Amino acid sequence: MNFDLSYAIRQFPTILSYTGMTLRIAIVAMVFSVLFSLIITIVRYYRIPVLTPVVNLYIDLFRGTPLLVQLFFIYYGLAQLFPIFVNLSGYAATVIGMTLNTSSYMTEDMRGALESVPRGQVEAGLSVGMTDLQVMRHVILPQAARVAMPVMGNEFISLVKNSSMAFTLGVREIMAEASLLGTSSSNYFECYLDAFIVYFVLSKIITILQNAVERYLNRRGGAVR
Amino acid sequence: MIHVQGLRKEFGPNTVLDGINLDVAPGEVVAVVGPSGTGKSTLLRCLNYLEAPTAGTIEIDGLALTAGQETRKQIYAMRQKSTMIFQNFCLFQNKNVLENITLAMEVVQHIPKERAVDQAREILRQIGLLDKQDSYPSTLSGGQQQRVAIGRAMALHTKVMLFDEPTSALDPCLVGEVLSVIQQISQEHNTTMLIVTHEMQFAHDIANRILFLEGGSIVESGAPDEFFYSPKTERAKQFLQYYSMKRYQ
Ligand SMILES: Nc1ncnc2c1ncn2[C@@H]1O[C@H](COP(=O)(O)OP(=O)(O)OP(=O)(O)O)[C@@H](O)[C@H]1O
Ligand SMILES: [Mg+2]
Numbered sequence: 313m314n315f316d317l318s319y320a321i322r323q324f325p326t327i328l329s330y331t332g333m334t335l336r337i338a339i340v341a342m343v344f345s346v347l348f349s350l351i352i353t354i355v356r357y358y359r360i361p362v363l364t365p366v367v368n369l370y371i372d373l374f375r376g377t378p379l380l381v382q383l384f385f386i387y388y389g390l391a392q393l394f395p396i397f398v399n400l401s402g403y404a405a406t407v408i409g410m411t412l413n414t415s416s417y418m419t420e421d422m423r424g425a426l427e428s429v430p431r432g433q434v435e436a437g438l439s440v441g442m443t444d445l446q447v448m449r450h451v452i453l454p455q456a457a458r459v460a461m462p463v464m465g466n467e468f469i470s471l472v473k474n475s476s477m478a479f480t481l482g483v484r485e486i487m488a489e490a491s492l493l494g495t496s497s498s499n500y501f502e503c504y505l506d507a508f509i510v511y512f513v514l515s516k517i518i519t520i521l522q523n524a525v526e527r528y529l530n531r532r533g534g535a536v537r
Numbered sequence: 538m539i540h541v542q543g544l545r546k547e548f549g550p551n552t553v554l555d556g557i558n559l560d561v562a563p564g565e566v567v568a569v570v571g572p573s574g575t576g577k578s579t580l581l582r583c584l585n586y587l588e589a590p591t592a593g594t595i596e597i598d599g600l601a602l603t604a605g606q607e608t609r610k611q612i613y614a615m616r617q618k619s620t621m622i623f624q625n626f627c628l629f630q631n632k633n634v635l636e637n638i639t640l641a642m643e644v645v646q647h648i649p650k651e652r653a654v655d656q657a658r659e660i661l662r663q664i665g666l667l668d669k670q671d672s673y674p675s676t677l678s679g680g681q682q683q684r685v686a687i688g689r690a691m692a693l694h695t696k697v698m699l700f701d702e703p704t705s706a707l708d709p710c711l712v713g714e715v716l717s718v719i720q721q722i723s724q725e726h727n728t729t730m731l732i733v734t735h736e737m738q739f740a741h742d743i744a745n746r747i748l749f750l751e752g753g754s755i756v757e758s759g760a761p762d763e764f765f766y767s768p769k770t771e772r773a774k775q776f777l778q779y780y781s782m783k784r785y786q
Contacts (some may be wrong), residue, residue: 321706434629435587440641440693441617450640454631 322464323493327506337403337478338471341410345467348411349418354448356419357426367419374416380477383409387481402481410471418467425460426452458529462499465522469515476511481533486510538563538696538729539584540601544593546579546753553579555753557593558616563696566726567585568740568761577733579698580750585621586612587752598696605777619643619697620690626682633764634661634685638692646693653692660688676693680711684718691722693737698722700732704739706775719743737780741765749773 314429324505343496388455390397400408429452437447486507494503538559546554547750553576561567569577582588584595589612590604597618602611628637638657642648648656661667664684674682683703690698703719704712716739722728723743733739740747740761749757749772757764757773768774 430627432623432625433629434625435621436623436629438587438616439585439621439623440643441613441620442641442691443613450644450720451629458631500746 316353316502318498320501320505321501323499324506324509325501326487326493327489328510330484330489331510333483334472334475334514336359337406337410337483337485338468341407341475342468342473343416344407344411345414345418346464349415349422350498352415353419353422353426356423358444370412371416371419374412379413380480381407382413383477383481387410391453402478402483405481406475406478406483410474413474414467414471418464421460421463421467422456425456425463428459429455444446459527461529462522463527465518465525471519472514472518473511476507538565539731540594540596541584542594542596544580544583544595544602546576546588547591548585548724552767553753554583554590556741557753557755557756559748560730561731563729565746566723566730566744567734567746567747567748568744569731569733569750570737570740570776571756572779575751576753577750578701581621581701581731584697585617585619585699587621610681617693618695619696619699620693622683622686622690622698622700622703624702626674626679626684626686628682628689630674633671633673634666634677635720637674637685639735640770641689642692645750657688657692660691663691664688678705678711679715683707683715687715687718687722695728697729700734701757702733703734705735716743720779735780737765737777749776751776 331534352370355363355367363502386397386409387402388402391400412483433451434447437451438444442450463464474486476487477490478485482488494500497503539555539559541559544554544557544559544718545552551695557580561676569578569580578651579588580676583590583599586595586602586607589607592604594601594603595615596602597615600611600615600618602615607615629640630633631677635654635657638660639650639653642653642656643650656671658667661670665685665687666684669677669685674685676686683706687703700719704715707715716736719730730743732740732744739779742761744761747757747759747761748755749764749770750774751772757770760770765777766775768777
C-alpha cells in the first residue's frame with residue numbers, strides 16, 4: 313500500500329478549483345431542463361394533438377438509453393451526419409444531452425405536481441373568469457412548484473454528479489482534472505479521492521440549502537396541505 | 538337576468554339535466570332544493586360553464602350561448618357573468634386572503650392593484666375578516682374560508698351569484714355566519730342568486746322562489762310559503778316530509 317496523503321492534499325485545491333465548471337454545467341442544464349420540462353409537461357397536461365405523441369416518443373427514447381450513450385451520440389454521432397454539429401463544443405453537447413436526459417424524467421415529476429393540485433382550484437379560477445392560461449400561471453403552477461420543490465433539489469444533485477461524464481467529451485471539470493492528474497502522476501487513488509470528497513461535499517451543501525429553502529417556504533404559510 | 542331554455546346535460550349514457558327551462562328576474566333569489574344526485578350542482582355548473590351543456594340555450598345578462606356553438610371567447614365571457622361559491626370553498630391555496638379577492642379583479646377585470654386592494658379591504662370589513670387579510674386559507678376555519686370565497690365573488694360585482702351548498706361542509710356552529718353574509722348581500726346589493734341548499738329554513742327565509750329539482754327536471758317551482766306550506770306535487774310532499782319540515786305544512 314502506498315498512499316501519498318500529502319499528494320492528495322496538495323492536489324485538492326487544483327481539483328476543487330474545477331467546481332466552477334461542474335456547477336456551471338449543472339446550473340445551466342438545470343435551467344434548461346426546468347424550462348424544457350415545463351413546456352413538454354404542459355403539452356402533455358393539455359394533451360395537445362400532434363405534439364403529445366412526439367413528446368412521448370422523445371421521453372421513451374431518452375429514458376430507455378444511458379446518458380453516456382446520449383452524450384456520445386450528440387457529440388460524436390451528430391457531427392458526422394450534420395455539418396452544423398461539427399462546431400458544437402463538448403460543453404454545449406453536455407448541456408444539451410443532460411437537458412434532454414433530465415427533462416425526460418423531470419416532466420414526470422412536474423406532471424405529478426400539477427396533478428396534485430386539486431381540480432377545485434382550477435374551477436375556482438375559471439369561475440371568477442380567468443382563462444386557462446391565467447389559472448395555470450397564477451394558481452396551478454405556484455402550487456405545483458411548491459410540491460415539486462424537493463424533487464427538483466434531487467434532480468439538481470443528480471445533474472452535479474452526472475456532469476462528471478462531461479470529461480468524456482473533453483470538458484475540463486472536476487472529474488476531468490482528477491483523471492488528468494491521476495494519469496500523469498500515477499497517483500490515481502489520491503486524485504480520485506479528492507474528486508470523491510469534492511462531489512460528496514457539494515451534494516451535502518446542496519441538500520442543506522434545499523432544506524433551508526423548504527423551511528422558509530413552510531414558514532411563509534405555503535401551499536402544501 | 539337568467540333565461541335557460543331546453544338545457545340538457547348528459548354524462549355518457551346518463552342524462553343528468555333533462556330539458557330545463559328557467560327564467561330568473563334581476564335581483565331575484567332562487568333556492569334550488571331536491572334529493573341528492575338530481576343535477577342541482579350540474580345545473581349551476583352549466584350556468585357558470587364549468588360544464589358544457591349537451592343541448593339548449595343559456596342566456597345571462599344579455600349574453601346567450603347555445604350548446605355546441607360556443608366559442609372559447611364566449612365561454613370566458615359567460616363565466617364573467619356569474620361567479621360560483623363552492624361547497625368546499627376552493628380558495629386559492631397559494632394566495633393569502635387579500636390576494637384571493639384581488640387576483641381576479643386585477644387579472645380579469647384589469648383593476649389597478651391599489652384600487653383592487655382598497656375595494657378588497659372594504660369587502661373584508663363587510664364580512665368581518667379584515668384582521669385576516671394576510672392569512673393563508675389553510676389557517677382559517679371553514680366558515681371564514683367560505684366568507685372569503687363569498688367576498689371573492691362579491692368583489693367582481695357580477696350580477697349573478699351561484700351558491701352550491703355553501704354551508705354543507707361546515708360545522709353546524711359555523712353555518713350561521715355564512716348564511717348571514719349571504720343574506721346581507723341579497724339585501725344590500727341587488728344580486729341575482731341561485732342557491733342550492735339543504736338548509737330549508739334558510740331557503741324559506743332568503744328566497745323569492747323555491748325550485749324543486751328531481752331526476753334532472755324542475756318538478757315544482759313556487760313562492761317559499763306556497764312550496765313549504767302547500768306543495769302541489771306528490772314528489773315535493775315526500776321530499777319535505779323527508780326533511781321533516783312539519784312546521785311548514
Ligand atoms: N363529471 C361527471 N361525470 C359523470 N357523471 C357526473 C359528473 N358530475 C355529476 N355526475 C352525475 O350526475 C348526477 C347529478 O350530479 P349532481 O352533482 O348535479 O347532483 P346534485 O343534485 O348536486 O347532488 P348532491 O345533492 O348530492 O350534491 C349524479 O348522478 C352524478 O353522478
Ligand atoms: Mg351537488
